[in-house]
Amino acid sequence: MKITRIEAIPFAIPYRKPLKFASGEVHVAEHVLVRVHTDEGVTGIAEAPPRPFTYGETQAGIIAVIEKLFAPQLVGSSLLERETMVALLGRTVGNPVAKAAIDMAAWDALGRTLGLPVTELLGGYTDRMRVSHMLGFDEPAAMVAEAERMRETYGITTFKVKVGRRPVELDTAVVRALREALGADVELYVDGNRGWTASEAARAMKEMADLDLLFAEELCPADDVLGRRWLVSHLDVPFIADESAVVPADVTREVLGGSATAISIKVARTGFTHSQRVHHLAEGLGLEVVMGNQIDGQLGSMCTVAFGSAYRLTSRRAGELSNFLDMADDLLTEPLEIRDGELVVRPGSGIGVEVDADKLAHYRQDT
Template identity: 30%
Template structure:
């Protein structure tokens, strides 16, 4: 079998409410769907988050063509080594989502060739369902309270809320509202996206801890691991590394510094599913649980991650997903996409060969057209953020 072509389709899928973080907001997410075609008529599916933009992903995919077209897609290690070493893409970063999409499509082809779901190729089922948190948009207190109730009614075990607002009082009010709406049993994970200095983080976390936090995600710069370790030793809530831990080398540094109680790992930012499995293994050796991170994904990348997570023991905590925000998806059937496709915050592992999901052509066409006509609405577009002079940390 040989690869004959790479085909890329950017799509834009709306959210039911804007996603808001410390420096902007977006009305939906953009992904680039990747189809790897072969001379035997099989096509493998992959998906790249539009990080840092769809244009960059598309440019990287074009640059990969001389390295990929003509290669055997079942020799996945060999192919990715060619990309990393001959193509000089071993410096992970903005190139990684495109590479991960191609690697995922090769795994899909391998699963289809041998008639096995990917979970069996990554070690077999350790679990049959994969759990996700309920993403609560950082809105006003009343809206957050209502979303907390929605999460509890949907059977979610953990809610996730962005913090790092201009004033600590606003963060406290939202977390208090979430606790009120979701009830006493709900876990609350807060994410500051590096917005705080160490001193401000210590003050903020201590103010929020009375509401019963499950994890505090990346409250300070991910580039200052000694300060992460300092903060970790002075708060009562476990600290989750995120921006500091997207690659295997980053995770090794987090472990060496004792900078986190749990580690966020990401197949897109580290170039593929095999590296996601390796990341979990590195952290398992250090006795740390891992959480799957997401830059925003649809059903193809989500299914790929679900297979690996299901086959890997130390994904012990709810993972990042966008089901609470998305209005739709681009795969056939009821996998991924909107919240109603989840059961108690969980997705079943697909049991078809390869990824076990296929594209819905009508939806792909619809959301590809939406990308062509309205792409700007699906990037972080807050006018106030665009005209400000933002800096990290915020305080």
């Protein structure tokens, strides 16, 4: 079970509908397919979605750090030496998405080698997750129409609404329109991607106080330390730390400092190994957890399902798992299907999905 080679393959698939939010917008999925090969002929796979406006990584940067630093360090390691691999990757600062993809591909290879699903290796709590859909910036009528389509077509009844525009009334009007159109049975929460100031966020949340919101996420910058603590102390809904609480130390700082009361786990930036640590810490602190989305493709979404379904805490809330629906195509041999508002773990070993060789050949950018 020793690693013999690690590949980083760039590919690009356009979005039919770009996702727009306070810190950026995405028109093309310029991602990296990571493959971990072993001496037993097993290949594990994972997806690395760079988000330069959040973590500073680019597609080219992910490929470079994997090929020049990470692969040479890890070749020869056993798939069971996860702590050693984490320590070796930790010698390099940053690059969370590149590290996470290698970690998940190694877990996939381990599951395939043992003939076991990754979700069972991680915890095996359930075999499915409810799906939350992210709604990007648009006019109220368009966002309502999208939400209604997602409910009617896929049975999705939880929506994360991107906010953070100025003036704040642009967003509060959207959330109010969604609540009025969708009714009380639908779960709504808002994500500001750090777009508002603390005072703007407080005013917006006051205007939406009657809309029964589930959460508020990253409404203002984390480095506005006093303003953020003040904001969180005045909210009556859980405040999710996302970009501000990636690793366990971040979670501890934000929660004990009064800057957050819930967290988002994204396996695309913490893999399975570090996500386990964040989960256990959240469980110990009594925090609510939402499985977040890095605007992943189908491979990345299934990695999220594999981890989220493994634990009671991470499967309790709907996970952000549907934005691959806006991509023009994908790489998997069998596309994911959301039914009755749920995504189910695929049967089989590892993560349970395979890459279509013809599609990869068509969309890869290094040939």
